[in-house]
Amino acid sequence: MAPMIELCSWIRTATRGPALALVLALASGTTAPRGVAADVPTPEAHLGFRPGADYRLAAWGDVVGYFKKVAAASDRVALNVLGKSTEGRELIAAAVSAPGTVRDLPRYQRLQGQLSDPRKLADDAEARTAVDESKPVVVITCSIHSTETASTLMAMELLHELATGDDPRTREILDRVILVLVPSANPDGVDKVASWYERTKGHPWEGSGLTELYHKYAGHDTNRDWFMVNLEETRLLSRMLYRQWFPTVLYDVHQMGSAGARLFVPPFYDPINPNLDPRVHQGIFAIGAHMAADLAAEGKKGVLTNAMYDNWWNGGNRTVPQRHNIVGVLTEAASVKLATPIFLGSGDLRGATRGFPDHRPAVNFVDPWPGGWWRLRDIVDYELICARSVLTLAARYRDQFQKNLLAMARDAIKAGETSPPYGWVVPPDQRDPGAAARMVRALRDTGIEVTRADEPFRAAGAEYPAGSWVLPAGQPYRAHLKDMMERQSYPTRLTAGGKAEPPYDVAGWTLPLQMGVRVVEVGSPIQGLEGETIDDVDAPRGSVEGPENPTELLLPNVANDDFTVLHKLLEAGVDVDLLRGDAPNGAENPFVFKPGGPTARVLDAVLPTVSSRVVAKAGDPTRGDRVKLVGRRVGVYQPWVPSMDEGWTRLVLERFRLPYRTVHNDEIRAGGLKERYDALLIPSIGPKTLEEGYSPGETEPAFTGGLGAEGAVALRAFVKAGGRLVCLDDACDYAIDSFDLPVRDVLKGLPTSEFYAPGSVLRALRENTEGSFLASGVADEVSVYFDRSKAFEVSGKSGNVVRSVLRYAATNPLESGWLLGPDRIAGKSALMEVSMGRGSVVLFGFRPQHRGQTYGTFRLLFNTLYLP
Numbered sequence: 001m002a003p004m005i006e007l008c009s010w011i012r013t014a015t016r017g018p019a020l021a022l023v024l025a026l027a028s029g030t031t032a033p034r035g036v037a038a039d040v041p042t043p044e045a046h047l048g049f050r051p052g053a054d055y056r057l058a059a060w061g062d063v064v065g066y067f068k069k070v071a072a073a074s075d076r077v078a079l080n081v082l083g084k085s086t087e088g089r090e091l092i093a094a095a096v097s098a099p100g101t102v103r104d105l106p107r108y109q110r111l112q113g114q115l116s117d118p119r120k121l122a123d124d125a126e127a128r129t130a131v132d133e134s135k136p137v138v139v140i141t142c143s144i145h146s147t148e149t150a151s152t153l154m155a156m157e158l159l160h161e162l163a164t165g166d167d168p169r170t171r172e173i174l175d176r177v178i179l180v181l182v183p184s185a186n187p188d189g190v191d192k193v194a195s196w197y198e199r200t201k202g203h204p205w206e207g208s209g210l211t212e213l214y215h216k217y218a219g220h221d222t223n224r225d226w227f228m229v230n231l232e233e234t235r236l237l238s239r240m241l242y243r244q245w246f247p248t249v250l251y252d253v254h255q256m257g258s259a260g261a262r263l264f265v266p267p268f269y270d271p272i273n274p275n276l277d278p279r280v281h282q283g284i285f286a287i288g289a290h291m292a293a294d295l296a297a298e299g300k301k302g303v304l305t306n307a308m309y310d311n312w313w314n315g316g317n318r319t320v321p322q323r324h325n326i327v328g329v330l331t332e333a334a335s336v337k338l339a340t341p342i343f344l345g346s347g348d349l350r351g352a353t354r355g356f357p358d359h360r361p362a363v364n365f366v367d368p369w370p371g372g373w374w375r376l377r378d379i380v381d382y383e384l385i386c387a388r389s390v391l392t393l394a395a396r397y398r399d400q401f402q403k404n405l406l407a408m409a410r411d412a413i414k415a416g417e418t419s420p421p422y423g424w425v426v427p428p429d430q431r432d433p434g435a436a437a438r439m440v441r442a443l444r445d446t447g448i449e450v451t452r453a454d455e456p457f458r459a460a461g462a463e464y465p466a467g468s469w470v471l472p473a474g475q476p477y478r479a480h481l482k483d484m485m486e487r488q489s490y491p492t493r494l495t496a497g498g499k500a501e502p503p504y505d506v507a508g509w510t511l512p513l514q515m516g517v518r519v520v521e522v523g524s525p526i527q528g529l530e531g532e533t534i535d536d537v538d539a540p541r542g543s544v545e546g547p548e549n550p551t552e553l554l555l556p557n558v559a560n561d562d563f564t565v566l567h568k569l570l571e572a573g574v575d576v577d578l579l580r581g582d583a584p585n586g587a588e589n590p591f592v593f594k595p596g597g598p599t600a601r602v603l604d605a606v607l608p609t610v611s612s613r614v615v616a617k618a619g620d621p622t623r624g625d626r627v628k629l630v631g632r633r634v635g636v637y638q639p640w641v642p643s644m645d646e647g648w649t650r651l652v653l654e655r656f657r658l659p660y661r662t663v664h665n666d667e668i669r670a671g672g673l674k675e676r677y678d679a680l681l682i683p684s685i686g687p688k689t690l691e692e693g694y695s696p697g698e699t700e701p702a703f704t705g706g707l708g709a710e711g712a713v714a715l716r717a718f719v720k721a722g723g724r725l726v727c728l729d730d731a732c733d734y735a736i737d738s739f740d741l742p743v744r745d746v747l748k749g750l751p752t753s754e755f756y757a758p759g760s761v762l763r764a765l766r767e768n769t770e771g772s773f774l775a776s777g778v779a780d781e782v783s784v785y786f787d788r789s790k791a792f793e794v795s796g797k798s799g800n801v802v803r804s805v806l807r808y809a810a811t812n813p814l815e816s817g818w819l820l821g822p823d824r825i826a827g828k829s830a831l832m833e834v835s836m837g838r839g840s841v842v843l844f845g846f847r848p849q850h851r852g853q854t855y856g857t858f859r860l861l862f863n864t865l866y867l868p
């Protein structure tokens, strides 16, 4: 059975409009009749300024208010509140089309669902009807990057034009296309940036110097979350894309730096990902060419194509839809300073990377912009042309777009049913069952069909138990599934000078490797599978296994969730010991505690929410050395120069309900840290930013400066007094240099012609760590996420004890992505602990919590922060 199409509730004039219109009329003190175009207010009348006016940004409430007014007044517009953002703001989408279509949106959703999954079609005749009667659904998403301010304002103007226009081109769009317009994919950021901008006006740092991430956890990485779906915004929008609308085209509107082209439009740059259907690429070509032609016709200069942005990467709001047979495109406009105009002389203009060596005419840059003033309104104008262009193209090539949508889904299903891989099995016996469930949920959240086996079954010569999850390759979104499950092999690409040409983002992402989940690829058709296609993925519930009246309980300390249980026990005052050495059931360093007292209450409350297995034991207490655990006081450093790695660290700790406090420069510089903390974490931030922070004049004086000399002294004192300082990736340099640690990063300073590994998964091996708990519960082999990261060796002599916890594999460390110069890294240390006084510094040469994705190495982070 194919999953159901989920029909969303749209606020329309035809149904809920009158009540809303009345409310709005009362609120605004007007009594104008609804439903005719003349009643639709202009954005200018609503905001008090024209979208794109210099020095003016809109607050999110005003944007939503405008969309609601237009939906109430126009029978061409229906509004859907998708849900609440991370910080509780309404995330909205407006459907815009001809009134007859807007009155009947569920029908068009159904047709779109059929074209996206031909198994919902009875026969060829029904398929032809679906092609003929459907209308291409074009989703436009704005300002996922909140400092890229123009597109939300553009969306207000686009909405108004389509709700009121009576010209042939508007009618053509309305008659033949459905636009789903998302005025911001990160509503929280719209307010954060607008209010910060107001504060900066008139200061040297006007339009810059933000001191917090513009998304609570992700900042700019909001657009790196589309396959993992860690954030509320990506979850709600993915639901809209893959369960409600099944769009034909998605246009994600962005801005870039100021000094290059005025606007990038597709096609993209090499390399391309082999999993994308060629018709997706050709659709991208058509849209990009049409946009560029429309821009030229309107006299807009400085349009760049075929450069900078490649089509390899998976994870963004154009690239994940591309693996769902959606023609995903973006544009990137040159930025102003939020809303403050900028002036660029011809000498200020320059090229950038890949395919754009300089700011001179070229086949992909036919009409350079000469320089001059560049204003927010210019960006709005360019983006409006692009938005109308993609809608017009979709209207005119309606048939081809809709036929392709159907054909791509059909071919994907056929390929998965007739050629290997036939699917993937996720067996229930996993080191970390919670991580396995989380992986399957990420796939399900992005529209992947999942079957849960009711009975044992055979696949490729092996038997799998009931409860296994099966991900069949024969499904419409095969390209996405395959791209998540297989290992990426990024092509070696060098510049003319022999240096590595960086990919747009990362090179590899294989989900089972990142998450430490055992998955079996099936090379022949799966037989005898009984089970149902599941809608939501339930993680296995925690349990207590063993005799009825135990004398002792053991938490194996292997799953990430075990830390959640541990902290709930410690918070309730339960005495928990860490067993030095292995327990009889094979668990390493388990947590041991007594039943009775508050224990039962804690377990009853926490076990239904985690996948931990508690082992009950009768008889004598387990033998072995014990260390009594206490709740460790953990601080996470937050710089005023926003750090996404810091944000993701918070997300991961909060997801596992682990206690921490945020620490800023002042507190560190003031010293006395050991009195308040047992462990301090510095996220991956470069030494210069750590030391110096914002320079004077770059932001408000209260937020300038970094850790400074006092901070280094205070951190050294903290470690010497017995604290543990945990440094992630880029922050390792800071500790090595500041404390003269006898450790060297062997990759430091190497040219990229000799060593390069951007965002890849590498194989690491556990060292003999007797006497330390840093590797507790970690498998002998572990996949680590390496993004232009580090490899250590001991250098020089000192009184410090240096212990390597993980080592990059001596042969073939690359598991997924791109590794140029493997010999440089093979066998070097990936994770070290260096003693200093009574404490130690832990150096992570990789990203243990990268973008909240690397479940396979979260435990290493938890061990360093929460174990003695």
Ligand SMILES: [Zn+2]
Residues within 6 Å of the ligand: 145, 148, 254, 255
């Ligand atoms: Zn962007």
